[in-house]
Amino acid sequence: MQPLRHGYTNDTRGDGAVVVKRYQGGIDEVLRRGTELGVLERRPAGMPVPRVLGAPEGALRLEQLSGMHGQDLIDEGLARPVLRSCGELLRRLQKVDVSQVFPGAAAGTGWVVVHGDFGPNNMLFDPDTFRVTGLLDWEWAHPGDPIEDLAWCEWIVRRHHPRAVEDLGELFSGYGVRPSWARRQQSAAARCESFVERFRNGPAPARRKWQENLTLTLSWAE
Incomplete structure (x- = not known):
C-alpha cells in the first residue's frame, strides 16, 4: 500500500x-x-x-473511493465549482437526522451533524461534473451548530488557498445562505482555540501552530 x-x-x-x-x-x-x-x-x-x-x-x-482531491482541483484553478459543490453537500448533510448519526443527541436543540473538518481538504470530486464522490475523515464529527462546518470550510480556503478567497461566494451560493462575517469568524476562531487548548500540555510546536492560526484568523476581514 x-x-x-x-x-x-x-x-x-x-x-x-x-x-x-x-x-x-x-x-x-x-x-x-x-x-x-x-x-x-x-x-x-x-x-x-x-x-x-x-x-x-x-x-x-x-x-477507497474514486475522485480527485478538492485541494488539487482548487490548485488547478477550479475553486468555483468545487466550492459550490461543497456548499450544496453541506446543505444536504445538515438535513440528515442528527439522532441517526448520534443516537444520544437531544431532539429540538437545533443541532445538526457536524463533520468537524469539512472542506475541500477532505473531499473527492468527479473531475467532470464536480459531484462530490467522497466526504472523508469523520474523526472530529459531533452534533453541533450549523455554522461550524460552513465557517471551517471558509477557513480552509482562507488559510490554505488564499487566491481562491474571491471565489467563496460560490460556497454560500451552494449552501443557500451567507451568515454574517462576525458569526463565521467567531466560529472559526473558536475551532482554533479548541486546538490551542487540546495541545496545552502536548507538543509545543503544535500548540504554537494553532496559536498562530488563531491570531491569523482574528486578523482577517471579510
Missing part, C-alpha cells in the same frame, strides 16, 4: 481498493477512531462515505 497524498495527522495508505487509516497525532487517537467508526457504521443518509471493511486495533480498513 502506498501513502495517500493530503494525509496530515494520520498514516493513511491505499492500494486503489482499500484504505488503511492508522490514527496518530499523539492525543485522542482512541477517541477519534471510535468517533469515525461510529459515524461510518451508521452511514449518514445520502452522504458519499466509504464503507468500513474492518477495524483492526488502532486503525480502520475502508473502501
Whole structure:
C-alpha cells in the first residue's frame, strides 16, 4: 500500500481498493477512531462515505473511493465549482437526522451533524461534473451548530488557498445562505482555540501552530 497524498495527522495508505487509516497525532487517537467508526457504521443518509471493511486495533480498513482531491482541483484553478459543490453537500448533510448519526443527541436543540473538518481538504470530486464522490475523515464529527462546518470550510480556503478567497461566494451560493462575517469568524476562531487548548500540555510546536492560526484568523476581514 502506498501513502495517500493530503494525509496530515494520520498514516493513511491505499492500494486503489482499500484504505488503511492508522490514527496518530499523539492525543485522542482512541477517541477519534471510535468517533469515525461510529459515524461510518451508521452511514449518514445520502452522504458519499466509504464503507468500513474492518477495524483492526488502532486503525480502520475502508473502501477507497474514486475522485480527485478538492485541494488539487482548487490548485488547478477550479475553486468555483468545487466550492459550490461543497456548499450544496453541506446543505444536504445538515438535513440528515442528527439522532441517526448520534443516537444520544437531544431532539429540538437545533443541532445538526457536524463533520468537524469539512472542506475541500477532505473531499473527492468527479473531475467532470464536480459531484462530490467522497466526504472523508469523520474523526472530529459531533452534533453541533450549523455554522461550524460552513465557517471551517471558509477557513480552509482562507488559510490554505488564499487566491481562491474571491471565489467563496460560490460556497454560500451552494449552501443557500451567507451568515454574517462576525458569526463565521467567531466560529472559526473558536475551532482554533479548541486546538490551542487540546495541545496545552502536548507538543509545543503544535500548540504554537494553532496559536498562530488563531491570531491569523482574528486578523482577517471579510
